[in-house]
Amino acid sequence: MKISEIAELINGEILTGNAENGHLTKAFSSDLMSDVLTLETENTILITGLANLQAIRTAEMSDIDCIIFARNKKVMEDMVNLAKENNMVIIRTPCSVFKTSGKLYNAGIEPIF
Amino acid sequence: MMEYEYNITGGDFSKAGFASSNLKKALKQLNIPSKLIKRIVIALYEAEMNIVAHAYEGVIKVEITPEKIYINVKDKGPGIEDIQQAMEDGYSTASEEVREMGFGAGMGLSNIKNNADDFEIVSTVNEGTELKIVTKIS
Secondary structure, three states, rough: OOOOHHHHHOOOOEEEEOHHHOOOOOOOHHHHHHHHHOOOOOOOEEEOOOOHHHHHHHHHHHOOEEEEEOOOOOOOOOHOOOOOOHHOOEEEOOOOHHHHHHEEEEHHEOOOO | EEEEEEEEOOOOOOOOHHHHHHHHHHHHHOOOOOHHHHHHHHHHHHHHHHHHOOOOEEEEEEEEEOOOOEEEEEEEEEOOOOHHHHHOOOOOOOOOHHHHHHHHHOHHHHHHHHOOEEEOOOOOOOEEEEEEEEOOOO
C-alpha cells in the first residue's frame, strides 16, 4: 500500500516523506520501543502514540521507514528532521492507535503476529 | 581493520542513539547485508540506551575486521548486582523518565544477547559494567 493511500484512510497528514512511495504490507502498534526493537520484519509500519526522538531512532535502527503518530500527538521539528535524514515517512493522524490499526487492518495491512 | 570510538554521557537522552546511527551509516558503506546491520545496530542501540539510562558515562569501541565486528561497551555507573536477574525479561531498575520514553521494560540485555553471536557481560557494583558483543560478518 502506498503512503498516500494509508494517509487518506486515517485522515492523516504526511509531515515528511514521499506520498507516492511505499510497498507497505505489515504494521505493528506499540508505545513500548523495547518491543519494537525485537521485531525482525521489513516493510513494516509503526503505529504509536509515543511521540519523541527515541521513537524515530528506534525506527531507524529497526529499518522501519514509516511511522504513524496517533492521537494527534505533537511531532517536534527535531523528530521530523531526523526522519528526513533517514528517508522515513511520518504521518500524523487524529485517530487513536486502535482506530488507526483497525482501518489499516481492514484495508489489508497484515499484523506481524 | 576499521575502528570507531564514541563517548556517551549518562542522562543525555537527546543524543541517545547517535553512536548507533553513526555506525549504521558506516556499515552501510561497507556493503554489509542489511539484516546483519540491523542485528548489530539493534544490539548497540540497546547498549547505548543502557548507558544513557543507567550510567554516568561510557565508551563504545567498535572494531571491524573482514570476519567479525567487535563491540566493547564500558561504562562508569552503578553496576549490576545480579546479572542473571538483569538478563531476565521483565526485570528492570529503570527510572520513570526512561519508561515514559518507551524503554525500561527489562528487555534490553536479552535483546542484545539475541542479536549477537557472542555476548559477554561483566559488572562491578558501584564501578560499572562492560559488555562485549561480537557479530560474525560471513
